[in-house]
Amino acid sequence: MDTSPPSFARDLAAAMDWWRDAGVDHDFSDDVTVWLDDADQAPAKSKPEPAQASDSERDRAQNTEKDGAASHPASRADLIGESPPATLEDFRKFWLEAPGLDGVGPRGRIVPRGPAEADLMILVVDPEETDRTSLLSGPQGQLLSNMLTAMGAEEENTYVASALPRHTPMADTAAIAGTGMDAVTALHIQLAAPKRVIALGKDILPLIGHDRAQDITSLRKINHETANMPLMVSEGLDNMMSMPRLKARFWRRWIEWSATW
Template identity: 75%
Template sequence: MDTPPPSFARDLDAAMDWWRDAGVDLDFADDVTVWLSEESGGPTGAASGTAQKSHAKPDPAAPAENEQHSATAAARADLLGDSLPVTLEEFHKFWLEAPGLDTVGPRGRIPPRGTARAALMVLVVGPEETDRTLLLSGPQGQLLAKIFTAMGVDEDNTYVASALTRHTPMADTVAIAASGMDAVTALHIKLAAPKRLIALGTDILPLIGHDRAQDIMSLRKINHEGASIPLMVSEGLDSMMSMPRLKARFWRRWMEWSAE
């Protein structure tokens, strides 16, 4: 007895199950697209005719979350204090000595490197894990040096800084920015006074005064107290190292931005 050939819907179901088992459920492009969304039923549900609409239920934890955000906002501190640094040299001293910039304290902080009014400032979320005295002294720094070379940028005419004083895995940059660190970053950029600024890492957005959900392609300038600096935001150096295609994306953005 001949076995009837499998239907297209069955083939599609099997293919999607294979990708799901492999842990692949997203199509990575400039905008992430969810392939197997439970809310929409996904292609599998559509093909088999068994898609069901998901009805979101109110989250009982939402009020607590809102209260937490309110508490975070209320906990905002004046990290700059009364003795506001007025030069980049004073800021470097403040960065290494001020007690409230992180939960650990001054010991072990990594300073920025470079000079004021550089042609290009690169701002990352935080130092590398292996940094001890020099910012980005490991693989990420090696990648950045290669990027400078490809750009034709003299590294001696750059300023490299981090928005956090030390390596902080899984940093909650929204809460850290709300605690007052965004004001510290804004002053740092003002005193460094670069001609152009590249901010690396999508989690860096709250620390430079933007919503984390904002489209990084739409950010072109950073404004502070009347000063406007051309801005480019891209994925972090660590992401570029793990996903080489992001290097190509960064390069396209750089070519477009530097031509403006």
């Protein structure tokens, strides 16, 4: 048996195999390197002359600009109006009937569920895709139900609501909040008057008056004129379903947050 010390070549080969098994098989540097040609010798590329647009193409471009402006309103609207809902029951009616809360209209909206002045309010960005008559009636709702059981929270005494009235995939929540939906969410929370609020989904931040880039672990309260409610923000139920490690992260935050009551 060869008992001689390993050579440098064998050490180097073993090190390269280790990094390759770890998934690192490229060399990276902070400096830009030209690999394929010499920038000094590369022929200058001439810019093509802009093509002249036809009348029909110009008309289509103008219509596209108009449609884009219509779908991204520049000014903030007063979605609540001069006679805002005064009770939670009034708000639910407003939620179903007010014309400006989304671009589709009142039909098909999903109302929140649960009692006023609940021990806990769960606020998500939007309903599930399969919701028809009850909010979070699909897999996300089942996950939430399991979470509430583990947390020792009674589902019957939990107010479950969404910041948007219908399922809205890839919602630009910053733009939607800018139309006045953040004020609607604030009124909703105020009328529900829960003791504590858990907001699920990082994209929910603009709808509760915070910047989307803010660290969600630093948010501890929702401030209202009448009261400051304890707040916890965590990842959305859909993300927890696809990435189980987020469930453990939520649980750690819950334990830390609930210990401060």
